[in-house]
Amino acid sequence: xxxxxxxxxxxxxxxxxxxxxxxxxxxxxxxxxxxxxxxxxxxxxxxxxxxxxxxxxxxxxxxxxxxxxxxxxxxxxxxxxxxxxxxxxxxxxxxxxxxxxxxxxxxxxxxxxxxxxxxxxxxxxxxxxxxxxxxxxxxxxxxxxxxxxxxxxxxxxxxxxxxxxxxxxxxxxxxxxxxxxxxxxxxxxxxxxxxxxxxxxxxxxxxxxxxxxxxxxxxxxxxxxxxxxxxxxxxxxxxxxxxxxxxxxxxxxxxxxxxxxxxxxxxxxxxxxxxxxxxxxxxxxxxxxxxxxxxxxxxxxxxxxxxxxxxxxxxxxxxxxxxxxxxxxxxxxxxxxxxxxxxxxxxxxxxxxxxxxxxxxxxxxxxxxxxxxxxxxxxxxxxxxxxxxxxxxxxxxxxxxxxxxxxxxxxxxxxxxxxxxxxxxxxxxxxxxxxxxxxxxxxxxxxxxxxxxxxxxxxxxxxxxxxxxxxxxxxxxxxxxxxxxxxxxxxxxxxxxxxxxxxxxxxxxxxxxxxxxxxxxxxxxxxxxxxxxxxxxxxxxxxxxxxxxxxxxxxxxxxxxxxxxxxxxxxxxxxxxxxxxxxxxxxxxxxxxxxxxxxxxxxxxxxxxxxxxxxxxxxxxxxxxxxxxxxxxxxxxxxxxxxxxxxxxxxxxxxxxxxxxxxxxxxxxxxxxxxxxxxxxxxxxxxxxxxxxxxxxxxxxxxxxxxxxxxxxxxxxxx
Amino acid sequence: xxxxxxxxxxxxxxxxxxxxxxxxxxxxxxxxxxxxxxxxxxxxxxxxxxxxxxxxxxxxxxxxxxxxxxxxxxxxxxxxxxxxxxxxxxxxxxxxxxxxxxxxxxxxxxxxxxxxxxxxxxxxxxxxxxxxxxxxxxxxxxxxxxxx
Ligand code: FES
Ligand code: FES
Numbered sequence: 057x058x059x060x061x062x063x064x065x066x067x068x069x070x071x072x073x074x075x076x077x078x079x080x081x082x083x084x085x086x087x088x089x090x091x092x093x094x095x096x097x098x099x100x101x102x103x104x105x106x107x108x109x110x111x112x113x114x115x116x117x118x119x120x121x122x123x124x125x126x127x128x129x130x131x132x133x134x135x136x137x138x139x140x141x142x143x144x145x146x147x148x149x150x151x152x153x154x155x156x157x158x159x160x161x162x163x164x165x166x167x168x169x170x171x172x173x174x175x176x177x178x179x180x181x182x183x184x185x186x187x188x189x190x191x192x193x194x195x196x197x198x199x200x201x202x203x204x205x206x207x208x209x210x211x212x213x214x215x216x217x218x219x220x221x222x223x224x225x226x227x228x229x230x231x232x233x234x235x236x237x238x239x240x241x242x243x244x245x246x247x248x249x250x251x252x253x254x255x256x257x258x259x260x261x262x263x264x265x266x267x268x269x270x271x272x273x274x275x276x277x278x279x280x281x282x283x284x285x286x287x288x289x290x291x292x293x294x295x296x297x298x299x300x301x302x303x304x305x306x307x308x309x310x311x312x313x314x315x316x317x318x319x320x321x322x323x324x325x326x327x328x329x330x331x332x333x334x335x336x337x338x339x340x341x342x343x344x345x346x347x348x349x350x351x352x353x354x355x356x357x358x359x360x361x362x363x364x365x366x367x368x369x370x371x372x373x374x375x376x377x378x379x380x381x382x383x384x385x386x387x388x389x390x391x392x393x394x395x396x397x398x399x400x401x402x403x404x405x406x407x408x409x410x411x412x413x414x415x416x417x418x419x420x421x422x423x424x425x426x427x428x429x430x431x432x433x434x435x436x437x438x439x440x441x442x443x444x445x446x447x448x449x450x451x452x453x454x455x456x457x458x459x460x461x462x463x464x465x466x467x468x469x470x471x472x473x474x475x476x477x478x479x480x481x482x483x484x485x486x487x488x489x490x491x492x493x494x495x496x497x498x499x500x501x502x503x504x505x506x507x508x509x510x511x512x513x514x515x516x517x518x519x520x521x522x523x524x525x526x527x528x529x530x531x532x533x534x535x536x537x538x539x540x541x542x543x544x545x546x547x548x549x550x551x552x553x554x555x556x557x558x559x560x561x562x563x564x565x566x567x568x569x570x571x572x573x574x575x576x577x578x579x580x581x582x583x584x585x586x587x588x589x590x591x592x593x594x595x596x597x598x599x600x601x602x603x604x605x606x607x608x609x610x611x612x613x614x615x616x617x618x619x620x621x622x623x624x625x626x627x628x629x630x631x632x633x634x635x636x637x638x639x640x641x642x643x644x645x646x647x648x649x650x651x652x653x654x655x656x657x658x659x660x661x662x663x664x665x666x667x668x669x670x671x672x673x674x675x676x677x678x679x680x681x682x683x684x685x686x687x688x689x690x691x692x693x694x695x696x697x698x699x700x701x702x703x704x705x706x707x708x709x710x711x712x713x714x715x716x717x718x719x720x721x722x723x724x725x726x727x728x729x730x731x732x733x734x735x736x737x738x739x740x741x742x743x744x745x746x747x748x749x750x751x752x753x754x755x756x757x758x759x760x761x762x763x764x765x766x767x768x769x770x771x772x773x774x775x
Numbered sequence: 776x777x778x779x780x781x782x783x784x785x786x787x788x789x790x791x792x793x794x795x796x797x798x799x800x801x802x803x804x805x806x807x808x809x810x811x812x813x814x815x816x817x818x819x820x821x822x823x824x825x826x827x828x829x830x831x832x833x834x835x836x837x838x839x840x841x842x843x844x845x846x847x848x849x850x851x852x853x854x855x856x857x858x859x860x861x862x863x864x865x866x867x868x869x870x871x872x873x874x875x876x877x878x879x880x881x882x883x884x885x886x887x888x889x890x891x892x893x894x895x896x897x898x899x900x901x902x903x904x905x906x907x908x909x910x911x912x913x914x915x916x917x918x919x920x921x922x923x
Contacts, residue, residue: 077798530862
């Protein structure tokens with residue numbers, strides 16, 4: 057099939073094997089001489105290990121721990137603060153201490169029950185609030201930027217009023233349907249790690265450090281990955297270290313697969329957050345200044361949290377041009393499971409917060425929330441909050457107008473008001489969110505840290521292979537990136553293929569994160585294809601490489617938090633209609649709309665899949681999915697305890713794409729995968745607020761939260 | 776099929792480990808996700824919840840068996856045309872649930888489809904494109920039936 061318009065949908069390359077279930081995910085794989093691993097994990101939240109007792113192990117069973125690590129005992133990532141096997145201090149419940157390996161899982165569970173570790177317990181920090189109280193010792197990292205506080209305090213003195221709000225967001229759990237799994241295949245001259253993953257070279261680098269071995273002694277191969285959403289960005293590095301160290305120690309292949317329970321309680325999650333807003337208004341409710349404090353619960357170690365905080369802060373003013381804006385943020389340590397990457401990476405928290413705050417401020421101006429927000433929308437040429445620039449055209453006004461029409465917004469508002477007056481039990485509401493997503497790594501990450509390289513290999517018979525380290529985890533890059541190359545080479549799509557990446561074969565084109573794959577890697581592939589086309593020699597094998605070139609704009613400076621934080625932005629608008637049952641607090645989605653601008657979609661159908669799936673996660677983050685800890689322990693241990701949406705919770709989504717081709721993206725494409733999640737929670741919150749004519753200072757707005765708020769209202773009325 | 780496995784062994788493990796059929800997936804092991812859906816005497820069940828002792832003599836069909844049928848072909852095409860497959864982990868279970876629904880109710884409404892697949896969790900798609908796929912399969916099925 058030859059491609060005309062890149063956006064025209066094509067059948068997905070991996071469809072057949074997936075629909076028949078014959079694609080082997082890691083848990084479907086068996087190799088010779090394979091044993092299983094089970095981890096013994098810390099039962100306490102904070103303390104020092106005094107002694108470890110391991111029962112006598114039967115023949116063929118082994119214990120693997122810190123002594124077996126050839127290299128330093130940490131999982132190499134940004135900060136070196138996560139031990140591979142804790143051997144001195146434990147910092148959270150579930151932290152791995154040692155691994156038992158052997159043939160039979162039930163025997164391993166039985167043996168694990170007999171392991172005894174003695175601790176000297178210390179006082180843990182269980183909650184974000186406790187950490188905020190001890191901020192000087194609990195802060196991992198902080199940033200501050202924006203207008204000087206002296207100027208702001210002068211403005212506040214003359215202001216008509218100051219509005220202060222606190223806002224909290226909860227955990228979010230990925231619930232990728234395939235639990236985490238990793239297999240280290242032991243060979244005489246190398247260890248090959250296979251598994252479910254998003255970032256091959258993160259894992260490879262972690263293994264080179266942990267095994268203290270040469271580059272050719274370890275290899276990482278991505279298995280088909282049953283969903284990632286960020287959950288398989290940094291976490292798999294630790295599992296890969298576990299299986300590779302064990303394989304190295306026992307000279308057998310070692311498989312570690314989590315069951316759902318283990319996956320839910322020990323893997324990274326979206327950072328819970330707290331926001332403090334302080335906004336000065338004039339008499340008409342216009343914003344004079346705004347200060348935002350962001351607090352992220354990092355959990356027990358820093359991991360990627362500093363970068364997550366950067367994105368939170370960069371999005372702390374939403375899509376608005378706010379006069380005199382100041383922001384400060386901290387990641388705080390708590391003795392809970394470490395938090396990490398999750399689709400949106402700090403942005404969903406910030407957007408939930410700022411959209412909520414702006415909605416509440418609109419009341420002071422006696423304006424409809426959306427009308428109020430529109431007054432502050434950024435326009436092309438406006439500065440960003442870090443003194444960068446929105447240099448490309450922005451279509452937000454058009455996208456909003458279109459949805460006002462499509463949803464019949466004004467009429468709906470009146471209709472719902474009437475409905476709500478006539479109905480005691482059910483209340484209807486409509487809410488909106490406006491948002492953006494900075495595409496690619498924050499700041500100079502691409503240039504300084506990733507330095508992506510892509511490779512195309514052409515065979516004698518004119519077939520072209522993509523050699524890159526990016527993972528298809530369901531988002532469809534096997535298809536979309538192949539399309540980009542096929543289009544540029546003017547080849548039928550069938551002649552271009554993209555095998556499962558293997559670090560022995562592929563250069564480091566970076567991790568599959570940050571909505572960078574289509575835009576950054578796709579562009580490199582497009583350029584490589586162009587080069588190959590120019591050099592094309594029939595009947596010969598050929599290879600071409602392309603390397604990332606940084607387009608310098610306003611240079612990013614992480615210390616002062618100034619400059620262009622992102623090369624480009626994708627944009628979105630959501631409208632959501634709900635019906636709330638005031639007897640039970642249950643929220644029913646009635647209609648969901650989304651308009652998006654992602655430059656140019658590489659495949660409209662795959663893009664729709666991103667919209668539907670991302671929005672389902674984003675909406676649920678706002679009202680359905682709830683995860684909590686009690687004394688350092690995750691309370692939701694099964695999928696239904698946690699409550700991700702089923703087919704009965706979602707409704708058809710009316711979505712539309714607005715083309716706005718981006719010069720540095722392949723065929724004009726920008727990032728898309730994370731954007732789609734961001735608008736869900738704030739839109740559903742504002743719809744519930746509209747229905748109940750109240751305001752919430754938190755997500756998720758669960759049935760429980762709604763009932764409490766209704767009871768408070770009732771008490772106030774009686775008083 | 777015969778097995779020496781103890782009667783308390785999970786049917787899911789028997790299918791995967793002993794028979795080596797990998798199309799039946801484990802997503803939760805607790806009856807909550809539907810990734811392990813199979814037919815036991817033509818009724819849709821979660822194989823992770825079934826001890827093999829409870830199904831002696833029953834007829835079991837997994838996705839590998841369904842794959843041979845005309846119904847599967849139609850579902851396969853429809854899922855492809857509607858973009859119902861992302862990571863694929865839920866998909867064999869979804870296809871089993873779709874087949875179960877269409878066998879009982881060849882012309883389901885949108886609400887009936889949502890009900891029919893509500894025991895199957897999908898974290899990638901937000902379900903709508905799967906619902907579309909089932910609807911399309913129903914239409915295609917009608918054509919097939921008429922042809923016959
Ligand atoms: S694995 Fe059986 S229902 Fe989830
Ligand atoms: S396609 Fe990934 S869980 Fe359904």
